[in-house]
């Protein structure tokens with residue numbers, strides 16, 4: 089039977105990356121996507137911006153919406169301080185199976201909790217299920233029409249505190265116009281656009297970094 093692209097991506101990681109070395113896992117996926125098959129990882133160019141924001145925030149608690157194959161999950165977790173925790177939500181069970189193996193190959197299982205299901209269902213249960221108070225950093229990279237409703241849901245559920253950072257992928261391509269309008273015009277956020285390119289292409293895209301003001 090025919091393999092899927094995530095399965096072929098995992099095979100490339102297991103062939104070309106060193107177990108326990110997150111940077112080699114990131115490099116193997118980027119090489120696969122540049123040389124073999126495009127895939128919707130945040131990629132190396134936007135990934136450097138992601139790295140700089142993670143390093144600056146130095147978060148103890150991170151929420152990632154949209155694991156896909158675990159590329160950004162590994163990038164973020166490899167920069168977290170000891171005892172810091174990353175919860176990543178993935179809707180598609182087939183993607184979750186692949187992401188768990190990519191995370192394991194990187195040796196980052198202890199820092200990452202992959203939760204299967206939809207963000208809209210899990211966000212209201214974060215406190216009771218995972219003992220989370222608030223998130224220091226949220227990386228939005230899931231369905232583009234869920235960025236705004238999930239942000240409002242996080243506000244309502246008290247998961248954001250003064251200074252929490254939202255970092256959103258694809259605000260230009262494929263685009264998240266309603267989310268962008270909200271974080272750029274709401275008095276509750278200070279927003280900043282980091283111009284870049286759609287992963288592995290020359291098409292414009294960028295990350296929007298928004299500080300929740302409380």
Ligand SMILES: O=C(NC/C=C/[C@H]1O[C@@H](Sc2ccncc2)[C@H](O)[C@@H]1O)c1cc([N+](=O)[O-])cc(O)c1O
Nearest residue numbers: 128154155156177178179180183206207229230231
């Ligand atoms: O569509 C994109 N991303 C959607 C990602 C979706 C991922 O998150 C869950 S959805 C979900 C739902 C609810 N809760 C958790 C996960 C899907 O199962 C998938 O693994 C995308 C598309 C392009 N592009 O060029 O077309 C480029 C990108 O960088 C992208 O991120």
Ligand SMILES: [Mg+2]
Nearest residue numbers: 130229257258
């Ligand atoms: Mg994306």
